[in-house]
Amino acid sequence: xxxxxxxxxxxxxxxxxxxxxxxxxxxxxxxxxxxxxxxxxxxxxxxxxxxxxxxxxxxxxxxxxxxxxxxxxxxxxxxxxxxxxxxxxxxxxxxxxxxxxxxxxxxxxxxxxxxxxxxxxxxxxxxxxxxxxxxxxxxxxxxxxxxxxxxxxxxxxxxxxxxxxxxxxxxxxxxxxxxxxxxxxxxxxxxxxxxxxxxxxxxxxxxxxxxxxxxxxxxxxxxxxxxxxxxxxxxxxxxxxxxxxxxxxxxxxxxxxxxxxxxxxxxxxxxxxxxxxxxxxxxxxxxxxxxxxxxxxxxxxxxxxxxxxxxxxxxxxxxxxxxxxxxxxxxxxxxxxxxxxxxxxxxxxxxxxxxxxxxxxxxxxxxxxxxxxxxxxxxxxxxxxxxxxxxxxxxxxxxxxxxxxxxxxxxxxxxxxxxxxxxxxxxxxxxxxxxxxxxxxxxxxxxxxxxxxxxxxxxxxxxxxxxxxxxxxxxxxxxxxxxxxxxxxxxxxxxxxxxxxxxxxxxxxxxxxxxxxxxxxxxxxxxxxxxxxxxxxxxxxxxxxxxxxxxxxxxxxxxxxxxxxxxxxxxxxxxxxxxxxxxxxxxxxxxxxxxxxxxxxxxxxxxxxxxxxxxxxxxxxxxxxxxxxxxxxxxxxxxxxxxxxxxxxxxxxxxxxxxxxxxxxxxxxxxxxxxxxxxxxxxxxxxxxxxxxxxxxxxxxxxxxxxxxxxxxxxxxxxxxxxxxxxxxxxxxxxxxxxxxxxxxxxxxxxxxxxxxxxxxxxxxxxxxxxxxxxxxxxxxxxx
Amino acid sequence: xxxxxxxxxxxxxxxxxxxxxxxxxxxxxxxxxxxxxxxxxxxxxxxxxxxxxxxxxxxxxxxx
Numbered sequence: 001x002x003x004x005x006x007x008x009x010x011x012x013x014x015x016x017x018x019x020x021x022x023x024x025x026x027x028x029x030x031x032x033x034x035x036x037x038x039x040x041x042x043x044x045x046x047x048x049x050x051x052x053x054x055x056x057x058x059x060x061x062x063x064x065x066x067x068x069x070x071x072x073x074x075x076x077x078x079x080x081x082x083x084x085x086x087x088x089x090x091x092x093x094x095x096x097x098x099x100x101x102x103x104x105x106x107x108x109x110x111x112x113x114x115x116x117x118x119x120x121x122x123x124x125x126x127x128x129x130x131x132x133x134x135x136x137x138x139x140x141x142x143x144x145x146x147x148x149x150x151x152x153x154x155x156x157x158x159x160x161x162x163x164x165x166x167x168x169x170x171x172x173x174x175x176x177x178x179x180x181x182x183x184x185x186x187x188x189x190x191x192x193x194x195x196x197x198x199x200x201x202x203x204x205x206x207x208x209x210x211x212x213x214x215x216x217x218x219x220x221x222x223x224x225x226x227x228x229x230x231x232x233x234x235x236x237x238x239x240x241x242x243x244x245x246x247x248x249x250x251x252x253x254x255x256x257x258x259x260x261x262x263x264x265x266x267x268x269x270x271x272x273x274x275x276x277x278x279x280x281x282x283x284x285x286x287x288x289x290x291x292x293x294x295x296x297x298x299x300x301x302x303x304x305x306x307x308x309x310x311x312x313x314x315x316x317x318x319x320x321x322x323x324x325x326x327x328x329x330x331x332x333x334x335x336x337x338x339x340x341x342x343x344x345x346x347x348x349x350x351x352x353x354x355x356x357x358x359x360x361x362x363x364x365x366x367x368x369x370x371x372x373x374x375x376x377x378x379x380x381x382x383x384x385x386x387x388x389x390x391x392x393x394x395x396x397x398x399x400x401x402x403x404x405x406x407x408x409x410x411x412x413x414x415x416x417x418x419x420x421x422x423x424x425x426x427x428x429x430x431x432x433x434x435x436x437x438x439x440x441x442x443x444x445x446x447x448x449x450x451x452x453x454x455x456x457x458x459x460x461x462x463x464x465x466x467x468x469x470x471x472x473x474x475x476x477x478x479x480x481x482x483x484x485x486x487x488x489x490x491x492x493x494x495x496x497x498x499x500x501x502x503x504x505x506x507x508x509x510x511x512x513x514x515x516x517x518x519x520x521x522x523x524x525x526x527x528x529x530x531x532x533x534x535x536x537x538x539x540x541x542x543x544x545x546x547x548x549x550x551x552x553x554x555x556x557x558x559x560x561x562x563x564x565x566x567x568x569x570x571x572x573x574x575x576x577x578x579x580x581x582x583x584x585x586x587x588x589x590x591x592x593x594x595x596x597x598x599x600x601x602x603x604x605x606x607x608x609x610x611x612x613x614x615x616x617x618x619x620x621x622x623x624x625x626x627x628x629x630x631x632x633x634x635x636x637x638x639x640x641x642x643x644x645x646x647x648x649x650x651x652x653x654x655x656x657x658x659x660x661x662x663x664x665x666x667x668x669x670x671x672x673x674x675x676x677x678x679x680x681x682x683x684x685x686x687x688x689x690x691x692x693x694x695x696x697x698x699x700x701x702x703x704x705x706x707x708x709x710x711x712x713x714x715x716x717x718x719x720x721x722x723x724x725x726x727x728x729x730x731x732x733x734x735x736x737x738x739x740x741x742x743x744x745x746x747x748x749x750x751x752x753x754x755x756x757x758x759x760x761x762x763x764x765x766x767x768x769x770x771x772x773x774x775x776x777x778x779x780x781x782x783x784x
Numbered sequence: 785x786x787x788x789x790x791x792x793x794x795x796x797x798x799x800x801x802x803x804x805x806x807x808x809x810x811x812x813x814x815x816x817x818x819x820x821x822x823x824x825x826x827x828x829x830x831x832x833x834x835x836x837x838x839x840x841x842x843x844x845x846x847x848x
Binding site for chain 2: 453
C-alpha cells in the first residue's frame with residue numbers, strides 16, 4: 001500500500017488558534033478538504049508545506065515584509081508554541097518555528113509535498129524562461145558531469161593554446177629561414193629546401209677554426225699581459241737600484257759627519273742586535289760581547305745612549321736595509337716575470353705550432369728557440385731568449401687585430417650556420433609537436449562533443465517526457481478542442497532558459513499564454529504541475545492542490561476529476577483543498593468516485609475555536625441519518641430524498657438522452673424526470689455489481705419497478721418537503737419512510753458499492769460502467 | 785537503488801566513447817565512476833586522450 005499521510009496536527013499555526021488534528025483515510029488515494037473561504041484550507045496546506053518541505057507556505061508570496069515567517073504563529077500566540085506534527089507511513093515528524101525557519105525533527109523518509117496554489121498556476125505559465133528553468137533546475141542539472149565537462153573543455157583549450165604556440169614558433173622559424181635564404185641570394189628552389197641542405201653541413205671545421213683562433217688570441221693576450229708585467233717588474237727593479245744607491249750615498253755622508261770614529265753601519269747593527277739580546281736576557285750579569293761583569297740595566301742604558309748619539313745614522317741605516325730588501329725583491333720578481341714571459345711565449349708558440357694554418361704560424365719566427373727555452377726549465381733568464389720573445393711578441397702583436405677580425409668572421413659564419421640549423425630543427429620539431437597536438441585536440445574535441453551531446457540528450461529526454469505527459473493530460477481535459485501539443489525545450493541561445501509552446505487551431509509552436517483562454521491556461525498550469533510532480537516523484541511525494549479551481553463547466557469538471565483520479569495513482573496521495581462546492585457535491589451525489597476519496601469539510605472558523613472539521617456526508621448517508629432520527633423531521637427527510645432522487649433520475653435521463661421538454665434553464669421537476677424515463681427503458685434498466693476481477697455478477701437489480709414505485713410516491717416530496725398544504729399534513733410518517741427507503745434503494749442499486757460512482761462510461765458498447773468498472777448499468781441505448 | 789542522473793549520463797557517455805574507440809573496455813568502470821562523481825581532472829582527460837592516440841598509433845604500426 002502506498003505511503004500516505006495518516007494525520008496532521010496543528011498547534012498555534014496560522015489559523016489553528018486551538019489544537020486541531022485531521023485524520024486522513026489512508027485506504028483512499030485522494031482527500032478533499034472542502035471549506036468556504038476563511039475556514040482554514042490554506043492554513044492546513046501551509047502546515048503540510050512547513051512540516052514536509054520546511055517552507056512558510058503561502059506567506060512566501062504575500063507582501064508582508066521581509067520576515068514573513070514571523071506571521072506563522074497564530075495571532076496573539078508565541079512563536080515557541082507553534083507546532084505541526086505529521087504522521088506518514090507510520091512515522092512522525094514535528095516542525096517548530098525558529099529564527100532560521102522550520103526546525104523539523106523526525107526520522108528519514110519525510111514526505112515531499114508538491115503543492116500547487118491558485119496563485120502559482122499563472123506563475124508557471126507567465127514566468128520568465130529562466131525562472132521556469134529554476135523551478136526544475138535541480139532535476140535538469142548534472143553537477144558532476146558538468147564539472148568534468150568543464151575540465152575537459154579546459155584541457156582542450158590548453159591543448160589548442162599549445163598547438164597555436166607550436167604553429168607560431170614553426171612559422172617564426174620558417175620566416176627566419178626565409179630571411180637567411182634571401183640574404184644568401186635565394187639559392188635553390190625554396191628556403192626550406194635550402195635550409196635542409198644547409199643544416200646537413202658539418203660546422204665542425206668552422207668551430208675548430210674558431211677554437212684555434214680563440215686560443216691563439218687568448219695566448220697573445222696572455223703573453224702581452226705577462227710582458228707588461230715583466231716590463232713593470234724591470235722598471236720597479238731599476239727604480240729600486242736607484243733608491244739603493246741614493247740611500248748608500250746618504251749613509252756614507254752621514255757617517256763621515258759623525259765624530260765617533262767607530263760609528264758605522266755595522267756598529268749600529270751590532271749595537272741594535274746587542275740591545276735586542278739584552279731585552280731577552282734580563283738576568284745576565286756580564287756583557288755578552290766582552291764578558292766584563294756588568295748588570296743588564298747599565299749595559300742597556302749605555303748602548304741606548306750610544307745609539308741615541310747616532311740617531312740619524314741609525315735611521316739611514318734602517319732605510320738602506322729596507323731598500324736593499326725591496327731591491328732584492330724586485331730582482332726576484334723580475335726574474336719570475338721573465339720566467340713567466342718565456343713560459344707564456346712557450347704556450348703561445350705551442351698553440352701556433354699546432355695550428356699551421358693561422359697567419360701567425362706562417363711568420364718567419366724561429367719558434368724552436370722558445371722550445372729550447374722551455375727545455376732549459378723555468379729558471380732561464382737568458383737575455384737573448386727574452387729579447388727574442390719580445391721581438392716575436394712584437395711581431396705577433398701587430399697581427400692581433402687582423403687575427404681577431406678573422407676570428408670574428410669565422411664566428412659569424414658559425415653562428416649563422418648554427419642559427420639555420422636551429423631554426424630548421426625548430427621547424428621540424430614544432431611540425432611534429434603540432435601534429436601530435438592536433439591529434440590530441442581532435443580527440444578531445446570529439447570527447448567534448450559526446451559529453452555535451454549526452455548531457456543535452458538526457459535533459460531533452462526529460463523535457464520530452466514531461467512534454468508528452470503534459471500533452472496527454474491536457475488532451476484528456478480538452479479533447480477535440482484543437483489545442484495542446486505542448487512542448488518544453490531549452491532555448492539554445494539563452495543558457496538556463498526553459499521555454500514551451502503549444503498548438504492553437506492549426507498553428508503549432510505558439511506561446512500558449514498568447515492565445516489560450518484563462519481557464520485553458522489554468523488547466524494547462526495544473527497539467528504541467530502534475531507532470532513535473534509525476535516525473536520527479538521521489539517515492540515519498542504527496543501532491544496538494546490548494547484551491548486551484550474556481551469555476552469550471554460541467555463537461556470539463558467531469559474530465560478534470562477523471563484526470564485527477566487517474567493521476568492520483570501515480571502519487572502516494574492526492575490532497576485537494578477547495579471551496580468550490582459543485583466539485584464537492586459531485587462526490588456527494590455519486591457523480592464522482594466517492595469511494596476513492598476521503599471528503600473532509602471545514603466548519604466556520606472563529607478566533608476562540610480555530611479550525612474545525614467534520615466528515616462530509618454523502619447524500620445517501622445524510623438521508624439515512626435524518627430518516628433514523630426521532631422525532632422524524634418530515635420536511636427535511638422528504639426534501640433530501642427528493643433532491644437525491646432528482647440527482648439519480650437526472651443522471652439516467654442524461655446518459656439515456658431521455659425526451660424531456662426543453663427549458664431555457666435546465667431545471668426539471670421530479671415529475672418530469674420520472675416521466676421522461678419511458679416504458680421500454682424502465683423494463684430494460686438493470687444494474688449489476690461485478691466481482692472484483694469482473695468474472696461474475698455478484699448482484700443484479702431490475703430498476704424499472706423501483707422507478708415506477710418512486711414515481712407514484714414523488715408527490716410526497718412536494719407536499720411535505722417543499723410546500724405547505726393541508727393534504728401534506730395527512731401524509732403519515734410511514735409514507736415518508738417508504739418514500740425515503742425507495743429512494744435509498746434506488747441509490748444503492750445505481751451507485752457502485754466500491755468506488756461510490758454512478759455508471760457513466762460506455763467503454764464496451766454494451767453497458768455503462770462506473771470508474772472502477774464493477775457497477776454496470778444496462779442497456780447502453782435507450783430503447784424508447 | 786535508482787541510479788543518479790550523473791551516473792545515467794556517465795554510462796551513456798562511456799557507451800558512446802566505446803563505440804568511437806575513445807575508451808578501452810577495461811577502463812569503462814573506472815571512467816564512469818570518476819565521471820559520475822565529478823572526479824576527472826584536466827590531467828585525467830589529457831592522459832586519456834594521449835592513451836587513445838598512442839593506442840591508435842600502435843594499431844597503425846601493426847597494420848603497417
